[in-house]
Amino acid sequence: MAFPYRGYNFTAMKTQTxxxxxxxxxxxxxxxxxxxxxxxPGGATGAVDKALGGLISQLxxxxxxxxKLGKTLLIHSQGKIPAARVVLVGLGKSQDFTLEAVxxxxxxxxxxxxxxxxxxxxxxxxxxxxxGLEPASAAQATVEGALIxxxxxxxxxxxPDNAAIESFTLISxxxxxxEKLERGARKGQIVAEAVNEARDLINTPASDVYxxxxxxxxxxxxxxxxxxxxVLDREECERMGMGAFLAVAxxxxxxxxxxxxxxxxxxxxxxxxxxxxxxxFDTGGYCIKTAESMFTMKDDMSGAAAVLAAMRAVGxxxxxxxxxxIVAATENMISGSAYRPGDVxxxxxxxxxxxxxxxxxxxxxxxxxxxxxxxEGADEIIDLATLTGACVVALGRRISxxxxxxxxxxxRLMEASDTSGDLLWDMPLLADYFEQIESKVADMKNTGGxxxxxxxxxxxxxxFVDAKxxxxxxxxxPAFVSKDNGLVSYGGTGAGVRLLxxxxxxxx
Numbered sequence: 001m002a003f004p005y006r007g008y009n010f011t012a013m014k015t016q017t018x019x020x021x022x023x024x025x026x027x028x029x030x031x032x033x034x035x036x037x038x039x040x041p042g043g044a045t046g047a048v049d050k051a052l053g054g055l056i057s058q059l060x061x062x063x064x065x066x067x068k069l070g071k072t073l074l075i076h077s078q079g080k081i082p083a084a085r086v087v088l089v090g091l092g093k094s095q096d097f098t099l100e101a102v103x104x105x106x107x108x109x110x111x112x113x114x115x116x117x118x119x120x121x122x123x124x125x126x127x128x129x130x131x132g133l134e135p136a137s138a139a140q141a142t143v144e145g146a147l148i149x150x151x152x153x154x155x156x157x158x159x160p161d162n163a164a165i166e167s168f169t170l171i172s173x174x175x176x177x178x179e180k181l182e183r184g185a186r187k188g189q190i191v192a193e194a195v196n197e198a199r200d201l202i203n204t205p206a207s208d209v210y211x212x213x214x215x216x217x218x219x220x221x222x223x224x225x226x227x228x229x230x231v232l233d234r235e236e237c238e239r240m241g242m243g244a245f246l247a248v249a250x251x252x253x254x255x256x257x258x259x260x261x262x263x264x265x266x267x268x269x270x271x272x273x274x275x276x277x278x279x280x281f282d283t284g285g286y287c288i289k290t291a292e293s294m295f296t297m298k299d300d301m302s303g304a305a306a307v308l309a310a311m312r313a314v315g316x317x318x319x320x321x322x323x324x325x326i327v328a329a330t331e332n333m334i335s336g337s338a339y340r341p342g343d344v345x346x347x348x349x350x351x352x353x354x355x356x357x358x359x360x361x362x363x364x365x366x367x368x369x370x371x372x373x374x375x376e377g378a379d380e381i382i383d384l385a386t387l388t389g390a391c392v393v394a395l396g397r398r399i400s401x402x403x404x405x406x407x408x409x410x411x412r413l414m415e416a417s418d419t420s421g422d423l424l425w426d427m428p429l430l431a432d433y434f435e436q437i438e439s440k441v442a443d444m445k446n447t448g449g450x451x452x453x454x455x456x457x458x459x460x461x462x463x464f465v466d467a468k469x470x471x472x473x474x475x476x477x478p479a480f481v482s483k484d485n486g487l488v489s490y491g492g493t494g495a496g497v498r499l500l501x502x503x504x505x506x507x508x
Contacts, residue, residue: 013150013165015143015189017181018122020171023051023081027169028118030083031109033126034060035094036067044124045088051081056088068092069101070108070486074116083122087112091126099133099141100421102126104486106145114150114165121146122169125181135177136184137419139170143188144195144498148487151196153203190313191501195494198302198309202480202492206281206298211249211329214280214301215257218308218327225315227325228262237368241348245328245368248361251285251338252331258372259304261311261325263318271322273378274500275369276307277362277385278329285332285358286340299492300362302479303384304329306496310504313497319505324378328369332361344442347371351463354442362387363457364446367464374466380409381470382503383461384496390453391474394427398485400478400495401427403458406469413471413499416506421487422499424473427454434459473499 022030022044032045041049041056049056055075059065065073069092076085089109092101105126113121125142127133133141146168154160170181201209201217215231222229237246237258249256259278279300283289289297304327311325339345343355345364349371353364362385373381391401402417402424404410410426417424436448436456444463448456458472478495481488488494 013147014167015147015185016167017139017170017172017178017185019173019175019178021173022048022124022171025122025171026082027084027120027122029085029087029113029116029121031087031089031113031121031123033089033091033105033124034065034067035091035130036069037093038067043130048081048086052077052086053080056086066090070104072108072112074112085116085118091131094131097127097131099137099419102133102138102141103145103148103421106142107149107487110146110149110165110168119166120169121165121167122171125170125172128172128177128181135180139181139184140188140191142170143168143185144192145487147189147192148195151199151488153200153491155204187317190316191498194309194313194501195497197312198305198494198497199488199492201305201308202299202302202494204298206331209298209301210254210280210331211257211278212255214278214304214327214329215259218259218261221308221312222261225312227311227315228264230260232258241346242368243346243348244353245330245365247339247343247345247355248279248332248365249330251335252333254331256328256330259327259329261308263311263314263323265320265322268320268322270379271324271377272504273324273326273373273376273381274307274310275326275366275373275381275383276303276305277301277366277383277387278304278327279362279365280329280331282332282359282361283334285334285338285361287357287359288334289359296480299480300386301329302386302475302492302495305492306384306475306494306500309494309497310500313501314504317501317505321504323504324373324376326369326373328365330365332358347464348375349464349466351444352442353460354439354445356445357447360446360457363460366461370461370464374464374468378468381465381468382413382473382500383471384473384475386476386479387474388454388457388476390450392477394454395425395477397477397481399423399425401425401454401474402471403427403429403455403474404471405429405462409469409471412506413503416499416503420498420502422496424499427458429458429462430455431459
């Protein structure tokens with residue numbers, strides 16, 4: 001089953017690399033850059049400035065262009081070079097220059113080129129020459145920024161804007177550099193397409209993305225990407241003892257689906273399970289949400305979207321580790337059969353949870369997903385979930401909370417975060433706080449009050465990983481944005497996709 005509601009056409013923008021001089025390259029818009037505080041352009045920007053008779057230097061002074069990160073200046077070449085227009089983008093301060101700065105600069109520049117109705121856009125690789133970045137990494141980040149920023153979800157618009165960019169070309173005049181640029185650009189395209197695929201899933205209304213549809217989508221994805229797939233229905237989940245997951249699913253007319261995708265490598269020394277919260281719509285159940293907070297609850301499957309999109313990238317990049325992608329997909333609805341506050345549910349590992357709040361359903365579904373991952377022999381387990389408002393209060397909309405029971409895994413994830421730009425902050429997993437979720441009638445209850453809410457949720461999840469190295473990533477803040485954050489615009493962001501791909505392919 002192909003996903004019928006794709007709002008983004010991955011084939012619309014052709015990405016390529018080319019050996020070419022910036023002053024001899026024909027395109028609708030040519031992107032060059034400038035570090036903050038530089039008044040006399042050098043490198044490729046300087047070459048274009050010279051070919052334009054010093055026009056860039058002149059405009060820098062006239063427009064007081066300071067090179068701040070993401071600021072742009074559109075320049076008409078007046079026929080002096082083959083490129084019709086030049087987009088000058090700021091890279092920010094050189095001492096603060098990172099791969100994420102490259103992504104944001106590339107994103108800002110591609111948006112400016114699109115505003116100018118450019119069909120063919122070419123760019124130097126930001127940071128590959130001036131900036132000290134490894135060429136392949138710089139190329140990857142440049143392509144990621146351009147493709148992620150080009151995304152628009154237009155499926156439901158009767159008159160979408162058709163000003164699409166048709167081609168994006170990385171150019172270099174150094175033949176020895178092209179292989180590195182090509183390698184980086186290819187990975188950048190795979191990563192960006194995965195991010196945008198997750199965004200499509202998140203942005204599509206819950207009337208069109210529901211557990212059965214998500215399962216069919218995952219099976220089609222597995223076929224396309226060369227992955228193994230298994231989908232369990234309600235009866236199979238019952239036989240496996242997934243009482244927690246199925247309790248949340250009781251209130252919906254849509255049947256639940258438990259999705260497992262596998263990438264298997266002969267001789268692999270490690271199996272990593274990536275688990276995504278898959279609540280395709282969350283009313284809050286009997287502990288109902290307000291109308292305002294319910295409006296965006298189609299995004300409560302952002303963790304599942306990240307896992308499925310990352311698994312497609314895994315199928316294309318083929319890392320040398322075994323990877324299991326796991327999603328327990330359900331809606332959390334209200335009906336006569338819905339689970340209630342005060343109910344006690346039993347997860348597949350035998351532990352029981354008293355339901356204090358039906359709107360704390362994500363951790364209940366994840367308890368069975370994590371138990372399954374542990375029982376299937378995962379050496380490491382990483383879960384992503386839009387789990388708690390408490391984490392949003394603590395970290396805002398740019399950073400996900402990381403709760404981890406293993407120092408080595410934590411360190412590797414933080415390194416992957418620094419490279420990928422999916423920001424993490426190490427959060428406390430303090431055992432003393434478990435007393436807040438102790439229950440008088442069950443092994444634990446599903447909420448522990450307002451204090452340390454993100455930590456108590458993580459402590460509950462820890463009960464289901466069988467002491468395996470495990471990381472819980474609370475993406476409730478970054479998963480959905482109401483305005484442009486420098487890289488993505490309104491809607492689902494694909495938070496966690498870049499992180500997962502970087503972690504799973506690190507060193508390749």
